Amino acid sequence: MAAGRPQLTLAELAAAVEERGAGRLAATIEGDRELLIEAAAPLETAGPADLTFLANIRYRNAVATTRAGALVLTAADNAALRPAASVVVCEQPYAWFAFAAQVLHRPAQRAPGIEASARVDPSARIGADVWIGPAVIIEAGAEVGAGCAIEAGSYVGRGVRIGKGTRLYPGVRVMDECTLGASCIVHSGAVIGADGFGFAPFAGTWIKIPQTGRVVIGDDVEIGANTTIDRGTMGDTIVEDDVKIDNQVQIGHNCRIGAHTVVAGCAGIAGSAIIGSHCQIGGAAMIQGHITVCDRVAISGGTVITRSINQPGFYTSIFPFMTNTEWERNAAVVRHLRELRDRIRALESRLGSAPDNKDSSR
Amino acid sequence: MAAGRPQLTLAELAAAVEERGAGRLAATIEGDRELLIEAAAPLETAGPADLTFLANIRYRNAVATTRAGALVLTAADNAALRPAASVVVCEQPYAWFAFAAQVLHRPAQRAPGIEASARVDPSARIGADVWIGPAVIIEAGAEVGAGCAIEAGSYVGRGVRIGKGTRLYPGVRVMDECTLGASCIVHSGAVIGADGFGFAPFAGTWIKIPQTGRVVIGDDVEIGANTTIDRGTMGDTIVEDDVKIDNQVQIGHNCRIGAHTVVAGCAGIAGSAIIGSHCQIGGAAMIQGHITVCDRVAISGGTVITRSINQPGFYTSIFPFMTNTEWERNAAVVRHLRELRDRIRALESRLGSAPDNKDSSR
């Protein structure tokens, strides 16, 4: 979001970052400690009042030509590159830069208050220093914690509880009885707590199973634009602390997403799937329902997970792309892989081969 | 959704379910007919005032330890498991339980009326016992049937017709001239009747084809959060009775979805595809445009359907997932399947093999 931009000296900025990092982001400054910094910027476009960093050693040539006022580098990169700019030397340049960017680019704050066109039920409890935007609806019994911002047109259902300092961007909808923790960010168009997808077959039609559970979201969770998280059928859908969910993600009823897991855009997690903590789910990945993925699993974008994963690791299921002409030639063979394997086996048999017994496809 | 919770005896509940099932859900009660039931709950967490059921014989061990007051079982399972709780014995426990849960968990009802901040065009016709929430817009010539609930911030375009007892959750948008049947449920953020995606190429640019058709939706249809159903280019997009569509599904212009078909989350159905009745489209499946899928087809989640399907059955197109290391080894070979087949053929030729003539990959 657009941000107010304070001017800080590099030394002041370093002090602010060190405070945020709780002592784990110590840095030394080489160069002009009094340099005024206005903004965080990419290597290629940074100017004399900008701070930048080296994200990837592949871009090290850009360090030689950057016009940035200051750079965040590891000691090793600093020694190797010897840039002309002032340098913040630290062990984790990306994290240091992230905190510095947060200091430089604070989200615009609204003055607390309730816009005239908002409709807040008298039984709702609104904390101190809350901003409630135009056309917002807060239903009966809802609780909105101190310092929250509920932006234009958002909907907070009956009995919803929202922790301190959480921000709902315009047009977020949180349905009845769901809860969000503190310091969450929910982007426009997200829907939290719509009914899960549950129907019993009966006489050729579908009988709706009432979805009586909730969505329970922890602290420091970010939820992307137009993402949907369904309420539980019976029992709750749970998103633990520090989970980061991108845009247009679908999370089905009764899922549990473990702490610190990130889910990239367009991913789908079907009902009752249990995802561990510290996982990374790639964009447009699809995880079937009723399976378990253990902690510290990474899944490639576009991958379909059809069974539980019990070993940490990196998993993929992408048909490699090729020109359509090549694809037509190769895809036709995919339909006959079993026969090909059998023909190889027959050839081996005729020649008396003894193939590797580890080949479980036999 | 959160629900009022009546207390019923098990016998009263059985009578209510039998009435809903129109005589096809007869059950006998073994145990305490006067047991008070408050809620439907899962086997694992159900307590003495809860009703539960056995969804899958895999969970039969949980029957021994459940604290549930009452269980819904088939006669066979009841005989085999002999649970301590009271038992409702019937032929279709899942359907029986679904109806019972509907009785126990009725959606919260709003008192009929029109909120002050709603804007209803004077030419719109609003039936009896309708609730129209805050910031709702009802445009000229729209018709809203008796007993409907149009929740906060929803939009009902010009000439839209909505049948009796249909519920639009907050923030649903139904564009001009579209129609919904009776007893439908549409979840937050769904968009019904946006323009289809149609452009003619001309001189290196794209010329928009006006999308002049409608979306026509039958009775008892459920549409998930943030799902989109486009209006027809010329002629209509049609969703027949009792179709159940999950969240974030995209249905293109001029599609037809047959009665009783279910479409799971994140699926995409491209323009002019015709899907039969009683189909089951898995999550994130993608169906290309201008093809036909016959009745009673099931499609796995993550599957891409590129041609018409004329035989009922279960279809799949998933690259199996594996560790990324294994995937790199195997995916490289996919690019050369045709050559591998040719090398097998060459080997067979040298050895004078006579492979099975049914192998059409030759």
Next chain:
Amino acid sequence: MAAGRPQLTLAELAAAVEERGAGRLAATIEGDRELLIEAAAPLETAGPADLTFLANIRYRNAVATTRAGALVLTAADNAALRPAASVVVCEQPYAWFAFAAQVLHRPAQRAPGIEASARVDPSARIGADVWIGPAVIIEAGAEVGAGCAIEAGSYVGRGVRIGKGTRLYPGVRVMDECTLGASCIVHSGAVIGADGFGFAPFAGTWIKIPQTGRVVIGDDVEIGANTTIDRGTMGDTIVEDDVKIDNQVQIGHNCRIGAHTVVAGCAGIAGSAIIGSHCQIGGAAMIQGHITVCDRVAISGGTVITRSINQPGFYTSIFPFMTNTEWERNAAVVRHLRELRDRIRALESRLGSAPDNKDSSR
């Protein structure tokens, strides 16, 4: 959208199309120049006051039976088919028909004005002949160009600039500082300028990178319902002129989409991907981040692009669909393709074969 329908003679319609085509859509009329035309319609359902066209030579049999008053055809098709109806003969029937349909089906226009329930910040600049619908929010410093329509419940953030003649359908959200060009169409539920997905790892948690860039959208861009386009991290996300984006597409931070490219529904383009001009991205295709796709690339629906593409062409990565039973047989072999290749190689080695050296899978 529903449209007012003028009555024009075929000659008047041809003159209107020729004017729109800037001289590149000349046509000759064979038959009744004074025939009154009311609507564009498909071959199968067109009546005597309708104009239709032949989209595909496969449908030529329908020309013999159509009841349409007038047909748009190439000279060759007209000579071959000799229809009974009046004929507009031109070189590009589809483009001619598209323009004619635009003439016949103009979108319903609102009388300019600002609805009472809209909240327009006094510092916003609103051009001439703008319509601002109910419950719309226009924030401080925003600029809305002449002739725009901002429909019910839409949100235009601080400092947003919108060019002339652009239409936001109900419930569109454009976040702070983003810009849209002239003559754009944005469908309901689209979110332009939500935060990109950027976090730095630190001590087991995720540190948010402020997303300080914008979304910059050119002229004549169409954006589908519930599509999301994220703002840049630092620097902007760019969508060039005449790009057409379907529903439920996700475009990540710092992407650039080249002019005249079309992106079909449910596609996902991850952060920092650069897509050329005149590309066609199929439905539910997924393009990984930080890669480049050159101009004039077509990508099949459901395809995953994992590396940059430097050659124009048509690319695909779909596992071919089959019955689930066949799939289980064949997918099991996919996990062992490398071993199969090695077994073939071993057989060749024993027989002294000399396979084609071009086979890079060796």
